[in-house]
Amino acid sequence: MARTFMKGSEAVAEAAVRAGCRFFAGYPITPQNEVPEYFARRLPEVDGVFVQGESEVASINMVYGAASAGVRSMTSSSSPGVSLKSEGISYCAAARIPMVYCNFQRGGPGVGAIQPAQQDYLQATKASGNGGFEMMVLAPSTVQEAVDLTYKAFDLADRDRNPVLLLADGVIATVMEPVELPEMKSDEEVQKIRDSKYSWACVGHKLDYANRSWIQPGQWDTVKMQKENEIAEELYKSWEKDVMVEEYEVDDAEIVIASYGISARIAKSAVEILRKEGIKVGLIRPITVHPFPYKSFENLDYSRVKTILDVEMSIPAQMIQDVELGVKGRCPIETCLVSGGNIISREAIIDKVRALVGKEA
Amino acid sequence: MEQLLYKRTDYIQEDKVSGFCPGCMHSTAMKVIGESLEELGLVDKSVSVLGIGCCGLHMDYMAADTTTAPHGRACAVATGIKRVSPDSLVYTYQGDGDLASIGLAETMSAANRGENFTVIFINNGIYGMTGGQMAPTTLVGMKATTAPNGRNPEEHGYPMHVCETLDKLTAPHFLVRTSLNTPGNVLKTKKYIKQAFQYQMEGKGFSMIEIMTSCPTNWGLNSIKALDYLEDSMIKEFPLGVVRDLG
Known part of the structure; x- marks a missing residue:
């Protein structure tokens, strides 16, 4: 096309x-x-x-x-x-x-x-x-x-x-x-x-209380309100099947970068360069940041993975809170961050990874 | 021979009894809206957008399609509905705090765009559901829980006249202030609502029916005295009549 x-x-x-x-x-x-x-x-x-x-x-x-x-x-x-x-x-x-x-x-x-x-x-x-x-x-x-x-x-x-x-x-x-x-x-x-939305949409229905469209952003009745929230929770739980994540060069990685969106794209190019230097580094890039791909972090082999490097264009780091929920304290999490409207540089990520493996540029 | 002279509008659910406070005029307003829609054959096309507060209680009584907007946003929600469903009869139903305080920007902007829907504005000069706080339409000297010594113009400014303010705009088609305080005014209100709905179906644009009502509970008056206060004070400040009718 x-x-x-x-x-x-x-x-x-x-x-x-x-x-x-x-x-x-x-x-x-x-x-x-x-x-x-x-x-x-x-x-x-x-x-x-x-x-x-x-x-x-x-x-x-x-x-x-x-x-x-x-x-x-x-x-x-x-x-x-x-x-x-x-x-x-x-x-x-x-x-x-x-x-x-x-x-x-x-x-x-x-x-x-x-x-x-x-x-x-x-x-x-x-x-x-x-x-x-x-x-x-x-x-x-x-x-x-x-x-x-x-x-x-x-x-x-x-x-x-x-x-x-x-x-x-x-x-x-x-x-x-x-x-x-x-x-x-x-x-x-x-x-x-x-x-296909006719049954619930506010489009004017035949006068019929049972079948009218009733767009209701809340409930007077506390029992009904709790029920609504329980139904919503079921929906949210069902999203586990919808998780989307890109795992790049993770299989043998000793350093795993966690990053999303534009900073992940920059981090990915850093991984390509570092790999050519023989540094075992990979990237986990959540595409759905909610639901978050916790399993990608839970399933890492922490006898091999030495460090997670959280890369974000945010100070303080924010996604790191979800990364921690997946890592569960099994290895240190380092950060490489910029903020204030600055775009993260590939060199900064590369230098950080090199420093983590004790390798000079 | 038996002859049907009057029946309750089917717009209100058959099994429902009014739960509004004694002397409240919301149920009368709902009745005249329902009768107007029925007489115009528009019930099946109707979609209402309710404001937050006692206006939102209408949801429990109505038998037709309805939605509740966030506080003050009814005119924005109605804009979205009407623009994608131009054949629907769309009206908002909002109180004075909702329409003239938190929702003033939405009200003015929808009126200024000349949105083709109808605003039904219930003005009782006070916040009802939250327990009697000062509204933009509270009269000078009138006591409210947040103006315990009464509205003081030096501190709070003066009651806001929404119809007259919207009349400064070019686009609105029909602006009218009415009341439900007497049988005669109830009939007049119904006439105005029908007129506004007809204008909407003819694509003539924005209309607002401001209805002066009482709130005996939060005014601290019994139903009869509240009627007197409505007539002698509220309607004196907010005179009834057609402010604009472009025909």
Whole structure:
């Protein structure tokens, strides 16, 4: 199939349209402004709807509304904007509304820096809003992967009736790369997807209390509320089957790098160089950061693995908390970190690994 | 010969009895909304978006499609629903704290875009469900749990007039303030709601029906005295009538 040279943010938007997304609402924030801009041009071509919300808060709630009416819907933002969306995300999770949203992370906290970072890992994977809900969180390391995961995210959201988060960063948003775009769903397929949600979607039903659509982001009754949470927990547990992870040169590795997203891509190229020097180093790259591939770390042979090196564009390190849950104290975990919108350098990773094995450059 | 003169709207679930406080007008508001939808043949097309607070209690009574928005966000949620379902009859049902305080940005922006849905705004000048805190529409001097000495303009500003504020915008089509304090006003309110729903089905854009109601529980008045206060104080501050009707 032909490949297209595209900016990450636009490629993500096009992938969403091809997956059947027909509603997008968003608010400007760097570094992902090309996402709403692309949707503004593209959605009218496919009878979709683009709305520039008056805020991130309004945008996520427009998505809550459109998705409640059965349409594949999406919003996108960057770190501080995602915090503003937390309320709406929690409501979608509570009401079991499928929708997809992207966080092209930048430096934080606060308004932070507009450059790429991975400062929102814990927010994304542990608590994207009040109430203890969970979402699948997909973390691409290339534009191609961002495209593929965006396409898949809509299927996962619909399958589970739950929000799905694409956790990317400012690099993925702004870099241009050749990508193979997924197949465009036909109008009939898009309509069929919407029709499949008729039983629960707020589209106007025949007057019938038993069969009405009732989008309910909570319960008055404590017994019912607990039941809802128990049902949700069952869903979250079922995601173990959905874990996606890339293990690269891990089989004989004595040093295993743990890294995700853009920093993992840089770390992978560091592994290639270090391997040529005869250093036994590998990489575990979670693609789903939630559910996290704990087993990849649990199953390592710790008579061989001497050190785990956690590589993140976040200070303090955040994913390291999940890595520790997999390693369970069986070997030391070192870190190689940058923050504030700085992109991690391959040389820094290489130097750190060399130092760990006691080898000079 | 038996003749059916009146029956309860099917919009309200058959087996439900009102659990609202004595003297509360929410159940009357629901009745006139239901009757309006039935008479226009729009019940099967209706989707409501409820605000947080006592407005959200409507979910327990209604027999049609409904959703609850986060506090203040009903106009944003309704925007999403209506834009992807232009044939649905979409209305929000919000109180004064929801619509005019935490949700002011969503309300103003939806009105300014001329979104083609109807806002039903229940204004009783106080936060009901949370127990009587000051609202943007609380009258000067009126006591609230968070303004124990009464609303003081020097500290709290003045009651917010939402219809008149929205009237400064170009897009809104129909803005009206009404009440449910007398049988005559109940009938008028129903007439306005039907008009707003008709405008929506004709694609004419944003409409808001502001309904002045009482909250005897949090006003600390019995039902009869609350009616007097509504008439003598609330409606004096918020005069009834059509603020804008572009026809």
